Amino acid sequence: MTDLVERDVAAVTPSPASSPGPSSAPKSRLRSEAFARRLRARHAAERRFRLAGAAAVALAALILLLLLGSIVAKGASAFWEARIRLEVTLDPAEVADRNYTAALRRALYAQFPQVTDRAGKRVLNDLLSSGAPYELEAMVAKNPALAGTTQTVWVRADDQIDQLVKGAYRRDLPETERGLSDAKVAAADALLASGALAQSFNTTLFTAGDSREPEQAGIGGAIIGSLLTLLVTMALSVPVGIAAAVYLEEFAPKNRWTDLIEVNINNLAAVPSIIFGLLGLAVFLGFFGMPRSAPLVGGLVMALMTLPVIIISARVALKAVPPSIRQAALGIGASPLQTVLHHVLPLAMPGILTGTIIGMARALGETAPLLMIGMVAFIVDIPRGLTDSATVLPVQIYMWADSPERAFTERTSAAILILLGVLILLNGAAVILRKIFERRW
């Protein structure tokens, strides 16, 4: 038997008598002119491919920059608003009547002593926002001691004056083509010259609900509506989605039924979002009689829409956890549930979070299904609960984009910027969360 082993060893050892002939032939071919030509062609092809790739990236970056640049250029001015300084004398009788318009007008006329006729006064009246009396009312409501005193206040200017200050109207055009009367331009210029008309940061844009008057319109209501909707979506789709993914991936037997479910989940992810809106209209509004335009229903519809996305991404993340971890846990007697909860799920968490936040970002930017359940509505009040009428950011953008006023154009762009900002925040949060969860291991 020992011989046998030694014979085997001898057979494996390479024989020293092998000739150098066959190895020299390919060597010379590798040094030939034809080979060098082919090599040059291969390198050239590589360079071309890299160039094409870099060009594609550059083109994409350029288009993105162009898009963002145009939005920023149009929308940046919306973060400022024109306000007019007035010395308002608050007559106690008028305060009791809650008639603040008269006080404002008196203060304004005082700045233009030369204007006495009705037409001229009407021009001056139009300089102020129709919401200016409410600002004054809110001020007095906060501090009733102001009645009977004279106060310096900055009140909102009308949206046309606002746009004039921002340079949206061309002064060199004749009155009829400009869309703003010479009288108003002259009055506004006089105020500008005296420093009584100036721009300040536009808090209205963030705090107010929607309005017919652009200078009083804000996305505060839409942001709250989006938040409430997203809250419902998250509360439903995250636990249900993760639980479904864990069950399908870790516990469910692989048979025809689970195959069928898997195919259906994949199909659901590809269903156009408006279909989910129709479903919500038929089931939640039609059958269950839930309130129209409510964040609750919007959230339910969005949850149905994002569920497949979350399930699919969570399953991918669970699949990526190496089976050796499961075996290690099972091997020392962890139950299947302990294996999943203690080891598999924490390892899959970064991936699951990424998928979840992508789903949430999609829900945040979605409009179509909300059209069906009445969330496209003119809603002035800021929603206070899940069943209040509400609208959401993208829908607000859609509605403002439809408005003819110049001031709404810039506010549309500003709202887009804010929506983009929220999306960037969400994605940033995803990255940070992923980092935190990864660092733990």
Next chain:
Amino acid sequence: MSIQNQLKLRPRADDRPGQRTAAALPNKMTAHGVTVFYGAKQALRGINLDIQENRVLALIGPSGCGKSTFLRCLNRMNDTVEGCRVEGRIALDGEDVYGKAVDAVQLRARVGMVFQKPNPFPKSIYDNVAYGPRIHGLASGRDELDEVVQTSLKRAGLWGEVKDRLREPGTSLSGGQQQRLCIARAIAVSPEVILMDEPCSALDPIATAHIEELIDELRANYTIVIVTHNMQQAARVSQRTAFFHLGEMVECDDTEEIFTNPRDERTQGYITGRYG
């Protein structure tokens, strides 16, 4: 160097035939007619094998012969494989491990396992070892748990290397240290049997030597079944060896007998390197 010569160089007092016979030791586990199917494919055919207490049983054989499958039947790890069906009877201390009274979770605590590739949890060294005692509630209180972790790491010969860095992740250790950590993790739940599925195949020779010494020491307290591709290793660490071929157990005998005087031609062919 041939395996026979190696065996002669490293004689073991308690393994010499005649001094302590195999029959003298009680059987910890027994397998009768174990047959395994993966779907329609038959992986094992009627395996009969006795595993003696406080001894190392090596399972050898060419790739795909079913030795790992058999190993995974012993602690029902095959339960997790889709479409796997086990027939026959496997008993641990006389009790059928596939019986209704036996819970797979409890069985796996009693029959621990060490895998081919070191697979520490991506947690601290301490938590790796403490995980088993924690989930089984084997240690009451912090001090007792510390004690269990320390004892387990000492038994696995890792304490000296890691005692100052118990909070560092287990994955930061070298391959050989990771495998010893996995052994420490397995013995922390004080199992009766330890199954090792090619525990050294991913390790360098020095780490392998370390593990082999460890296996020899662990034999005093545990019954060990080891699958290995390396026949020298089987010869070095085991007292009993079973040769598997094409889903059958060809022969099982004292290790020295198998390597010096195999009864079956297939065994002889394999250990002399004619196939494998």
